[in-house]
Amino acid sequence: MNYTTQMDAAKKGIFTKQMEEVVKNEAISKEKLIQKIAEGKIVIPANKNHKNLIGIGVGEGLKTKVNVNIGVSEDEYSEIKELKKVEKALEYKADAIMDLSIFGDTKKFRKKLIETSPIMIGTVPMYDAVAKYGKNIKDMTVDDLFEVVEEHCQDGVDFITVHAGFNRISAERLDNNKRLTHVVSRGGSILYQWMKLNNKENPFYEYYDRLLEICKKYDVTLSLGDGLRPGSIKDSTDPSQIQELLFLGELTKRAWEENVQVMIEGPGHIPLHEIVTNMQIEKKLCHGAPFYVLGPVVTDIAPGYDHITAAIGGAIAASNGADFLCYVTPAEHLRLPDIDDMKEGLIATRIAAHAADIAKGIKGAKDWDNAMSKARGELNWAKMFDLAIDKEKAIEYRKSSMPENDEVCTMCGDMCPIKRIKEVE
Incomplete structure (x- = not known):
């Protein structure tokens, strides 16, 4: 029986190779996994063109997953250094790698990364559109943006971040509710600028069906980006953030109708006492879709130690419903992380994820701790x-x-x- 995406396969009762790999590494039955993928509560990002990929599941009832960001920039351009980070990320058991390159031959680097990595790869095509065309933001066309999306998907990227919920209504909500740190998302800021300069709707929102067709063609998971995530604890859980989340919930249902897998990206900077509420709001408004959070960072005063502020937030977030943690390094807010920063950030985030799995009651999570305690006792x-x-x-x-x-x-x-x-x- 043929299928287009992992979600399509699940709805048809097909047990794919990637699903089999997930079952081997998780305490979940074949039947339960198929059910939750069909419902959209679990995703397996698995591009048809990523040939050496090992299937990894993200979502309800599974172990909390951890992502590492890498990528070259104009001021720190070294593909060799970034590929060494990839080696270290694999050595220290990251579950995903996002390539956020914004300079140089991004396509060549991306393809090398996909060939190298057996774990899922994500990108933000909007970044690459700016780097690829070298145009003023105002002059980028709708076709420019979608051509880059398709190129990333064709190359084998497993999930793409697209800020489709940051539309003109969301932008108006932002303008009417002033923030301390305004827009801190790179992709969100580019789209905000494009919408304002052209007096037009966000192309990814207006032509969302076109985006879904591309994702469906390659079985790329759509990671709906949080262009209005708070960049300071003062701006957390404000009207702009919630407005965008409402649209993300609507876009999630439209994606599921086309059998496109969806994750929701989340905050950001959130004070400790608001984290649980944020997790509950996302799960409610986005119908149980997997939640992918950056941190969240629980205080703004710790440059150089934000791997700790994020690990604190990540442990609380994941123990209350977040499914996927994006690592934060000690270099956050300061510079491009080096390989030591990357390791510190990854280990801190893995600790947060594991602590959350114990709290969530993930079967077998405590076994590792019990084995360590036994060794200490001896x-x-x-x-x-x-x-x-x-x-x-x-x-x-x-x-x-x-x-x-x-x-x-x-x-x-x-x-x-x-x-x-x-x-x-």
């Missing part, structure tokens, strides 16, 4: 290192300060409670 250092989320760092810390008795550590030394209890036993 003072089995080799096993502890093998189980550590960052084995290199754990070994480095241990070696930097060794006790006389190598059974213990220099924190407690001979007063180690575990050692003393073992002696009694």
